[in-house]
């Protein structure tokens with residue numbers, strides 16, 4: 162077996178690993194980037210980009226369906242599944258191509274292919290061919306979709322989001338398990354593209370929402386369009402004919418068996434830390450096996466090992482993987498003189514329709530950190546001018562601020578233009594703005610942001626007329 166020595170070893174060439182590699186190199190360290198699979202990142206190959214391509218096709222179909230309400234009659238709509246999937250794959254391959262070009266530009270001696278695992282705190286074994294001795298490490302190994310064993314045993318018709326983006330055609334039907342972001346984004350898109358879709362949720366959660374009022378509206382809005390089965394678990398999944406027989410059981414114990422072409426398991430992702438030999442590093446780990454680390458430096462304990470991106474399961478989003486990778490790579494290079502990096506205000510967007518956005522502190526978080534000390538303002542988009550004009554007048558925004566200081570803390574919404582409003586509100590949280598200062602900002606007419614102003618005015622009124630209280634927060638039941 163060959164032995165290589167390097168100053169920094171980065172495990173995983175996804176988004177976190179690539180930014181980590183670049184940061185360590187920029188600090189002048191000899192750095193090795195180790196990847197076990199193909200280059201191209203989860204985001205570009207099977208994540209953010211292909212999912213948004215599929216959603217855009219679904220948006221086009223949906224716009225045609227909504228057109229007659231405006232007096233515009235496009236005629237019979239025909240969805241060519243092969244053409245839809247061809248565009249998804251072709252455009253996806255283009256995005257992947259740009260990432261691979263970036264990796265190609267890294268010097269050959271900085272790249273190594275194979276599965277890395279720790280043999281000691283300073284040594285990795287790569288596949289069965291190389292030993293890597295390094296002073297410092299960045300773990301950026303990403304995550305893998307979860308498929309329970311009993312579902313997986315039903316065969317290849319049980320799939321994950323990874324498989325969808327390799328389809329040549331749209332299937333007849335899909336059962337989706339999970340009402341998280343992936344289940345809702347893909348479930349709604351496939352439904353709008355003419356696939357028979359049923360979404361099963363073992364609880365009643367909707368994407369990342371925790372605010373009970375927004376959640377209620379999101380549940381009913383999604384159920385109006387999609388066959389949503391909340392509080393329903395899958396009790397048996399069996400291969401049958403060219404698909405699957407899926408038996409579900411609702412909260413009242415009623416069981417039914419239905420036939421679907423596929424079961425899409427969208428019940429979360431597991432960080433890739435299990436086959437890394439972390440037991441040989443001496444690092445303290447949590448009950449999921451993830452090393453304990455500092456969220457500002459990404460350093461695991463006081464070691465020379467850093468962890469970034471989906472691998473630490475903190476906030477499994479692209480923007481976080483990029484930030485955390487940069488901080489981890491920089492600190493690996495600087496070790497032992499590590500420094501806190503820039504962690505930004507939380508922002509999460511689900512590209513459902515209506516979109517869902519959460520910015521800053523969530524309602525559930527505030528119930529813990531600010532119980533009785535925060536006020537809530539809100540707006541419904543039902544009669545909001547611009548939203549009605551566009552026929553996108555459904556949804557709600559709830560905004561939160563601290564009593565006394567009037568500082569804006571966060572927001573949760575489902576509604577039109579949430580991807581943009583989410584940014585606006587996250588920037589206000591990070592800038593530590595007060596509600597009054599936000600209301601001093603310009604608002605054009607007629608725009609959806611006027612709805613934000615209505616919510617902020619409501620919030621300002623409540624800050625002025627309500628006060629800190631000791632009552633238990635009746636609203637603060639955790640989201641199911």
Ligand SMILES: Cc1cc2nc3c(=O)[nH]c(=O)nc-3n(C[C@H](O)[C@H](O)[C@H](O)COP(=O)(O)OP(=O)(O)OC[C@H]3O[C@@H](n4cnc5c(N)ncnc54)[C@H](O)[C@@H]3O)c2cc1C
Nearest residue numbers: 173175176177197203208209277302303470471477478479
């Ligand atoms: C369907 C879907 C849609 C998404 N949409 C969005 C979105 O719209 N917006 C958003 O912000 N986020 C989205 N995400 C999440 C986002 O894609 C991830 O948070 C991000 O890609 C994680 O980057 P990463 O670098 O941590 O992991 P990855 O990009 O997965 O990189 C990890 C790499 O490590 C390699 N590796 C693992 N173990 C080893 C080992 N032992 N040795 C060597 N190499 C190893 C893997 O092969 C992989 O290449 C989506 C995810 C999915 C699945």
Ligand SMILES: NC(=O)c1ccc[n+]([C@@H]2O[C@H](COP(=O)([O-])OP(=O)(O)OC[C@H]3O[C@@H](n4cnc5c(N)ncnc54)[C@H](O)[C@@H]3O)[C@@H](O)[C@H]2O)c1
Nearest residue numbers: 339340341342343344363427428429430477478510511512
């Ligand atoms: N637009 C975006 O930013 C975007 C899009 C897609 C994915 N992502 C990222 O990918 C991550 C993974 O997405 P996800 O949707 O797979 O996970 P998730 O954690 O968002 O949702 C998982 C869902 O599955 C349910 N569930 C868990 N175990 C179950 C079981 N045994 N049976 C039935 N249901 C079960 C949960 O209650 C939840 O509703 C997200 O957390 C997000 O960070 C982001």
